[in-house]
Amino acid sequence: MKHFSYDEWLSYVKDEINDQAREELEGHLYSCDQCLEHYLQALSVHESSLPILSNESSFTDLVMAEISKQKEVVTKPLIESKKPFYQQVAFHYLIAAAATLLLTFSGVFQSLATYASAVEAPQHSKEIKPSITDEVIDKTFAWMDSLEKKEANK
Known part of the structure; x- marks a missing residue:
């Protein structure tokens, strides 16, 4: 230091x-x-x-009064200044809601969902392997079908 x-x-x-x-x-x-x-x-x-200083207490009072005036000058423009309607938060929310409704009813989101599912779909050149759960379910249904056939043949 x-x-x-x-x-x-x-x-x-x-x-x-x-x-x-x-x-x-x-x-x-x-x-x-x-x-x-x-x-x-x-x-x-x-x-x-x-x-x-002739009167110290009056000097202190004058200083404190000046500080109060400065605080008022600084805070008044913040309180009294009104922003134009297009700078208000509510206006921005209204625009966002309107845009969302417009895109929803025009079908843009539906076409985006279709496009996303096409992108996510596996390539046809690759072999699609079912999950283990699907295989177990298929074997269970095949077993149940074979039991029904045996019962029907009796």
């Missing part, structure tokens, strides 16, 4: 640095106790040249 010198913090307090350096110093100040100590020392040395 890079630490900043006392002179750098003094320049920060005197507002003699550029915005990029200011952001870097402020970001570092949150995570470094050693630099916080240098900053507080620079602040106490340069304290006499800082503006004096």
Whole structure:
């Protein structure tokens, strides 16, 4: 972690640095106790040249009022801004439902299902081997048919 010198913090307090350096110093100040100590020392040395607040509580109230105004300005456009109908979620669902109904009733899905079954069907050049279950069922029916024939011959 890079630490900043006392002179750098003094320049920060005197507002003699550029915005990029200011952001870097402020970001570092949150995570470094050693630099916080240098900053507080620079602040106490340069304290006499800082503006004096006549009424600290009214200053705090003014700052809090400004923050509230900023929050209102930021949130109002989000709340009051109405999107056009074509940017609303319900409009998109309506279009999707209409497209689905159109494709269903026009037979597009049926033709896709037919095409998919044709693609899935095995090639005629290959021998189609029945499953074991089908073979067992066929043999069972053949056995039952032979029993019926024997009973009929008696």
